[in-house]
Amino acid sequence: MPLPPHPDADERVTSRQPGDESAPVRRNVTRPTSDADIGRQERQEKWIARGRAGDGGVRTGAWAVGLAVLLAASVVTAVAIGPAGLSPVDVWSSVLAHLGIGEPTLSPLRDGIVWQLRMPRVLTAAAVGAGLALCGAVMQALTRNPLADPYLLGLSSGASVGAVIVIVLGAGLLLPFAAFAGALVALVATLALANAAGSLSPTRTVLAGLAVSAVFSAITSLVIFWSATGDSYREILNWLLGSLAGTDWTSVAIAGGAVIVIGVPLLTSASTLDAFAFGDTAAAALGVHVGRTRALLLTGTALLTGALVAVSGSIGFVGLVLPHAVRLIVGSRHRALLPLSALAGAIFLVWADTGARTLFDPRELPVGILTALIGGPVFATIMLRNRRLT
Numbered sequence: 001m002p003l004p005p006h007p008d009a010d011e012r013v014t015s016r017q018p019g020d021e022s023a024p025v026r027r028n029v030t031r032p033t034s035d036a037d038i039g040r041q042e043r044q045e046k047w048i049a050r051g052r053a054g055d056g057g058v059r060t061g062a063w064a065v066g067l068a069v070l071l072a073a074s075v076v077t078a079v080a081i082g083p084a085g086l087s088p089v090d091v092w093s094s095v096l097a098h099l100g101i102g103e104p105t106l107s108p109l110r111d112g113i114v115w116q117l118r119m120p121r122v123l124t125a126a127a128v129g130a131g132l133a134l135c136g137a138v139m140q141a142l143t144r145n146p147l148a149d150p151y152l153l154g155l156s157s158g159a160s161v162g163a164v165i166v167i168v169l170g171a172g173l174l175l176p177f178a179a180f181a182g183a184l185v186a187l188v189a190t191l192a193l194a195n196a197a198g199s200l201s202p203t204r205t206v207l208a209g210l211a212v213s214a215v216f217s218a219i220t221s222l223v224i225f226w227s228a229t230g231d232s233y234r235e236i237l238n239w240l241l242g243s244l245a246g247t248d249w250t251s252v253a254i255a256g257g258a259v260i261v262i263g264v265p266l267l268t269s270a271s272t273l274d275a276f277a278f279g280d281t282a283a284a285a286l287g288v289h290v291g292r293t294r295a296l297l298l299t300g301t302a303l304l305t306g307a308l309v310a311v312s313g314s315i316g317f318v319g320l321v322l323p324h325a326v327r328l329i330v331g332s333r334h335r336a337l338l339p340l341s342a343l344a345g346a347i348f349l350v351w352a353d354t355g356a357r358t359l360f361d362p363r364e365l366p367v368g369i370l371t372a373l374i375g376g377p378v379f380a381t382i383m384l385r386n387r388r389l390t
Contacts, residue, residue, distance in 0.1 A: 060336040063329070067343035074347050075126060078354040079118045083361065084110060095119070116248075124247040125353040125367075126346040127255035128312045129322075133345025134263050135301045135308075136319025137326075137338055141273040142294055142301075143202040150305040150319040153209040153298065157216035158186025159309040160240060164220050167235050168227045175239070176254060176310040183306030186212055191295070200294055201280070242315035242368025244353050251311040258307035262300050263342065269297060270334035277332065315368045317375025318345050324382045 080086045090106055094114040097104040104111060135150035143152065151157075162182025166174045194200050194208040224236060238245070272293060275283040280290045322345045323337065330336040349367070352374065356367040 060330060060340070063336070063340055064343065067340060067347065071126065071343055071347050071350070074350045075122050078122045078125075078350050079114060081354055081358060082113075082118065084113050086110065086114065090114065091119075120249050120252050121244050121247045121353065121357075122350055124251045124255050124311060125244050125349045127252065127259050128244070128308045128315065129318055129345040129347070129349025129352075130342040131255065131259045131263055131304050131308045131345075132315065132318040132349075133322040133341040134259075134266060134338060135305050136345075137323035137334070137341045138266055138269070138273065138297060138301050139319070140323055141276050141334060142297055143206055144276070144279070145202065145206060146324070147320070148206070149316075150301065150308075151213075151314065151316075152206060153190045153302055154186040154212035154216055155183040155302055155305045156309060156314040157213040157220065158189075159183040159306060160220045160314065161185075161216050161223070163239050163313070164223050164236050167232050167239070168223060170232075172235070176251075179310040180306045182216075183302065183309060186216055187299070187302040187306070191298070200291055200298075205294075205298065238366055239313040241366035242313040242371070243356075243364075243366040244312055245357070245364060247311060254311050255308055258304050259342075262304040262307075266297070266300055266304070267338050267342075270338055272297075273334040273338075313366075313368065315349070315371055317371045317379065318349055321375045321379045321382070322348060324379070328382065328385065 076088045076091050079091045080088050090110065091114055093102070093105045094111050096102045097106075097111070098115055106114070132150050136148070139148040139150060139152055140146060142148075145152075159179040159182045162178035162180070162185075163175050166172065166178040171178075190205070190208045190212045191200070193211060194204045197204050197208065220240075224233070244251075272283075272288055275286045275288045276290075276294075278286075284290050323341045326337055326341045326344055330340055349371070352370050353367045356365040356370045359365065
């Protein structure tokens with residue numbers, strides 16, 4: 001006995017003889033081939049539905065509130081930490097005064113340390129950390145690769161080419177724009193190469209990103225070897241290692257604006273990413289236009305990563321480690337994973353950057369070195385606890 005059409009089957013009219021209105025319509029029906037396929041698809045639909053219905057929503061909400069409070073406390077405390085001897089009360093006083101609430105109580109020098117030096121840097125760290133962790137979670141879902149991070153498409157290498165060129169030319173003011181332009185060029189090259197090799201599948205996307213990254217890394221090394229000397233070499237090294245030194249309110253606007261404009265829409269893709277977790281065939285059966293959706297999400301993730309790299313340089317391990325750490329707590333459903341990864345990434349990078357600028361005072365360590373020193377052992381621990389990664 002033939003199987004009945006599945007409710008999600010794609011039925012299309014293919015032919016009917018002209019004038020024969022009584023003839024049955026011939027349909028091309030995509031249907032499961034066995035009872036096991038029907039059961040598998042029903043389990044997938046129930047899994048997605050539970051995520052949409054807010055299964056575990058109370059627990060997720062509690063984690064979100066807790067992490068948001070911890071982030072706010074971390075920002076205030078991180079601004080206060082340093083040789084100026086500030087307290088959290090001083091930080092709040094300066095912030096409220098600049099918001100027009102209350103009168104200034106700090107001297108101009110101490111107020112400048114809070115508002116002009118430390119607050120922009122800490123807020124930029126929070127925005128960059130949140131964006132990188134969010135992009136890492138999205139990339140891992142789209143490629144179904146636990147080792148994926150925001151730089152998988154060669155974006156970091158492309159941004160490095162743009163940044164290194166303007167630094168060597170002495171046009172440091174154009175560095176964020178050049179880095180973002182380089183990241184966009186790398187994105188276009190990766191997607192074009194993947195499409196030229198066939199459909200935009202996870203494997204082809206990863207391989208195309210590796211190829212583009214290798215080429216742009218070679219160009220960066222060539223420019224440094226041929227042209228970089230003295231101060232420009234030190235500036236290039238700081239940028240390549242990832243550093244938030246010198247960030248200002250413009251950096252906050254770039255990073256924070258990118259997280260709001262691009263990151264918030266990415267948060268709404270949770271159910272789609274849940275569908276991708278079952279593979280392209282299952283995602284298509286659940287109503288996802290696989291090729292178009294993957295291209296759209298990859299582009300959004302790349303644009304967000306490019307904007308973040310433009311102000312911070314290449315800061316590694318945030319987008320790789322934080323999503324895995326959050327999965328150990330709340331599981332793999334992206335409705336919880338995406339926002340909590342963003343909050344955890346913000347907290348992590350705020351404290352990593354605080355350590356980078358204070359642990360070796362008066363010398364400052366590029367924050368990318370510290371994130372790698374922390375992220376490597378943490379990721380190894382996660383691998384040992386969750387052997388499915390290997």
